[in-house]
Amino acid sequence: MLRVRVIPTLLLRNSGLVKGSRFKNHRYVGDPVNAVKIFNDKLVDELVLLDIAATESGQEPNFKLLADIASQAFMPLGYGGGIRSVEQIERLFRLGIEKVVINTAAVEVPRLIADASSIAGSQSIVVSIDSKRDVVGGYHVYTRSGTRKMKLNPVDFARRMEDNGAGEILLTAIDREGTGKGFDLDLIYDVASAVSIPVIANGGAGSLEDFRSAVVVGASAVAAGDMFTFRGKHKAVLITYPPYGRLEELLNGVSK
Amino acid sequence: MIAIIDYGMGNAPSIANMIRKVGGHCIITPNPQDAMQAEILILPGVGAFDNAVRQLRDKGWLEVILNHVYQSRKLIGICLGMQLLFETSQEGVLPGLGLIKGKVQRFEFDQTKIATLKIPHMGWNTIDFTHRHYLSAGYSEQPRFYFVHSYHAVCDQGADIVAITNYGYPFPAVVEHKNVLGVQFHPEKSHVFGLQFFKNVLEQ
Numbered sequence: 001m002l003r004v005r006v007i008p009t010l011l012l013r014n015s016g017l018v019k020g021s022r023f024k025n026h027r028y029v030g031d032p033v034n035a036v037k038i039f040n041d042k043l044v045d046e047l048v049l050l051d052i053a054a055t056e057s058g059q060e061p062n063f064k065l066l067a068d069i070a071s072q073a074f075m076p077l078g079y080g081g082g083i084r085s086v087e088q089i090e091r092l093f094r095l096g097i098e099k100v101v102i103n104t105a106a107v108e109v110p111r112l113i114a115d116a117s118s119i120a121g122s123q124s125i126v127v128s129i130d131s132k133r134d135v136v137g138g139y140h141v142y143t144r145s146g147t148r149k150m151k152l153n154p155v156d157f158a159r160r161m162e163d164n165g166a167g168e169i170l171l172t173a174i175d176r177e178g179t180g181k182g183f184d185l186d187l188i189y190d191v192a193s194a195v196s197i198p199v200i201a202n203g204g205a206g207s208l209e210d211f212r213s214a215v216v217v218g219a220s221a222v223a224a225g226d227m228f229t230f231r232g233k234h235k236a237v238l239i240t241y242p243p244y245g246r247l248e249e250l251l252n253g254v255s256k
Numbered sequence: 257m258i259a260i261i262d263y264g265m266g267n268a269p270s271i272a273n274m275i276r277k278v279g280g281h282c283i284i285t286p287n288p289q290d291a292m293q294a295e296i297l298i299l300p301g302v303g304a305f306d307n308a309v310r311q312l313r314d315k316g317w318l319e320v321i322l323n324h325v326y327q328s329r330k331l332i333g334i335c336l337g338m339q340l341l342f343e344t345s346q347e348g349v350l351p352g353l354g355l356i357k358g359k360v361q362r363f364e365f366d367q368t369k370i371a372t373l374k375i376p377h378m379g380w381n382t383i384d385f386t387h388r389h390y391l392s393a394g395y396s397e398q399p400r401f402y403f404v405h406s407y408h409a410v411c412d413q414g415a416d417i418v419a420i421t422n423y424g425y426p427f428p429a430v431v432e433h434k435n436v437l438g439v440q441f442h443p444e445k446s447h448v449f450g451l452q453f454f455k456n457v458l459e460q
């Protein structure tokens with residue numbers, strides 16, 4: 001039986017692994033190559049690496065580091081950060097990365113998603129949507145690591161991206177990220193009901209029960225950062241991942 | 257020596273990484289001449305059926321693959337590479353390699369019964385062997401593999417089916433006809449289960 005995917009997301013900045021809260025206050029938590037090795041030993045379903053500084057600093061993906069990481073990753077690996085062209089995407093695939101995650105360029109480079117999915121197939125193209133609720137309760141899409149607010153709502157944008165050929169949506173609730181307060185279930189429900197491609201819920205997971213809730217409202221997969229990298233209220237760095245049997249028991253047979 | 261066909265479709269580097277990890281010697285090559293001495297030929301693949309057939313034809317691989325098989329050497333198709341082993345696919349109009357009898361068709365669910373199954377079938381799923389097989393050796397728990405596909409094989413000959421997986425209904429996850437083997441999943445992305453798969457292939 002197919003199991004709901006549980007995906008650790010790792011944030012990169014200047015070749016180091018970092019973690020923050022609500023897209024801010026990032027601190028260094030370790031070496032990414034080592035972290036990937038540990039996640040590999042723990043048999044994670046899939047891993048997503050996001051370079052949160054690449055777009056803002058105008059840099060390309062760190063191909064050298066990604067080559068090192070990919071050679072250690074015997075599981076599906078996604079990468080996002082600084083991707084703006086089909087050439088970069090092809091180069092990432094040649095390193096052994098299966099999926100590219102595109103956020104800012106999905107808004108700023110109009111043909112990118114369509115071009116990339118026609119070459120590589122939709123299944124390799126993940127559009128990342130960062131979203132936040134404003135004071136009157138409406139959701140907006142943000143780009144550039146959550147710093148730029150767009151006149152776009154996540155539901156319409158997700159639909160458009162599906163039409164353009166996106167294979168999955170990585171949906172992140174900015175004001176839940178790193179808080180452990182649970183996913184933004186309204187956001188997940190709205191987007192997942194509007195598209196037929198898988199939606200990966202991200203931002204806010206604090207317990208295994210949160211995973212279950214996200215799946216109940218329509219997520220096809222769940223992602224988390226803190227839960228798999230920190231332990232205790234002082235947030236000591238410890239990489240963990242639940243055993244397969246536990247996740248199977250928790251998530252199998254759950255659906256909307 | 258194992259040769260992985262690099263025809264611009266699929267993640268040859270990940271396959272090579274894993275084969276090397278279990279001690280195999282392999283090359284990735286875009287040049288059919290380099291693969292003529294290979295004991296095992298691997299046909300990976302991600303993308304569309306017709307495009308893959310066209311690439312193989314234009315780059316001179318079709319003859320090399322068929323010769324390899326006629327000389328009783330092993331061919332392994334992975335994901336789209338497995339689908340290419342069949343005669344036809346609903347995804348395209350060009351003929352496949354025809355090394356395994358049957359066709360490839362899109363997942364189709366009775367929506368009244370199964371409302372929530374997405375296409376593609378993406379993620380980890382278990383496989384069940386239909387009979388005792390060298391590929392089933394060495395697992396201490398039921399093997400599971402990473403799948404990403406919207407189309408699946410339908411074999412004409414039940415004897416060619418080595419293992420099945422369930423997604424809405426059972427479909428062939430591993431097929432084999434003589435020296436031609438196909439797997440719908442990605443062993444190269446299925447950590448310990450994938451390592452065991454390549455180990456079993458090498459030890460056979």
